[in-house]
Amino acid sequence: MATPLPLLPTAVECCAPLTEAPLTPEQADALARRLKALADPVRLRLVSILLASPDQEACTCDLVGPLGLTQPTVSHHLKKLAEAGIVTGERRGVWTHYRVSTEAISALLAMLSPLR
Amino acid sequence: MATPLPLLPTAVECCAPLTEAPLTPEQADALARRLKALADPVRLRLVSILLASPDQEACTCDLVGPLGLTQPTVSHHLKKLAEAGIVTGERRGVWTHYRVSTEAISALLAMLSPLR
DNA sequence: TGGATACATCGACATCCGTCGATACGAGTA
DNA sequence: TACTCGTATCGACGGATGTCGATGTATCCA
Numbered sequence: 227m228a229t230p231l232p233l234l235p236t237a238v239e240c241c242a243p244l245t246e247a248p249l250t251p252e253q254a255d256a257l258a259r260r261l262k263a264l265a266d267p268v269r270l271r272l273v274s275i276l277l278a279s280p281d282q283e284a285c286t287c288d289l290v291g292p293l294g295l296t297q298p299t300v301s302h303h304l305k306k307l308a309e310a311g312i313v314t315g316e317r318r319g320v321w322t323h324y325r326v327s328t329e330a331i332s333a334l335l336a337m338l339s340p341l342r
Numbered sequence: 343m344a345t346p347l348p349l350l351p352t353a354v355e356c357c358a359p360l361t362e363a364p365l366t367p368e369q370a371d372a373l374a375r376r377l378k379a380l381a382d383p384v385r386l387r388l389v390s391i392l393l394a395s396p397d398q399e400a401c402t403c404d405l406v407g408p409l410g411l412t413q414p415t416v417s418h419h420l421k422k423l424a425e426a427g428i429v430t431g432e433r434r435g436v437w438t439h440y441r442v443s444t445e446a447i448s449a450l451l452a453m454l455s456p457l458r
Numbered sequence: 459t460g461g462a463t464a465c466a467t468c469g470a471c472a473t474c475c476g477t478c479g480a481t482a483c484g485a486g487t488a
Numbered sequence: 489t490a491c492t493c494g495t496a497t498c499g500a501c502g503g504a505t506g507t508c509g510a511t512g513t514a515t516c517c518a
Contacts, residue, residue, distance in 0.1 A: 436494050
């Protein structure tokens, strides 16, 4: 299920001065942590599959087949994404339905856009 | 100096249908490769230091001190960024001046924004 | 209560990655 | 040519990561 993390708490503070003053090591660590969660082909496909699914959500069992990986491996990647706040899992009976947190993606893009 | 890579050639084709159809493994690999280059605290600081520098560029020698790492390690990270097309290096006499490729950053953001 | 199903966790393995010291390369200079 | 300085590369090391099979956990149903 994985423990959710705070949602980019330093997003606002860091964005404006990003092109003026360098990132602090702490800011860089926080941003890198989020990016690392997305910077994996399997997890990118996971996110895109979730977004392309009906109601933009899916259970683990629906993700194993399209990815061509074992169920433990898919669970591992979902946990990584959940820890980064990129997806959220909700238990409904036997199934865990995962959904992309668009807020987290937006916050990530907001931190990245000043680099452009 | 590092060999520059093609600049996200599949950016346009993949963006539109990203929320409708899942990424192919090849698209996911290409995107993940770029993201991995950025998903490192040292490299994020490198990019931000370059952007905050006069004329938005700096030589390797100017980057070693602020990062607190050895010169070979800084060169290693600059090579990674250059391979991903995120920075470009230009040799001027003894110095190599590095600069952030805003086009690469924009292309990356363009591929990511449909996830929002 | 027992069994079946969906999911998470564990342990192990191979590979990748960040870091360093040592060294090689290359341009400028005397 | 020889020397110096800035940079890139090499080799090695420790730690992180992706993957799997095996196992544990929780829910539903008969």
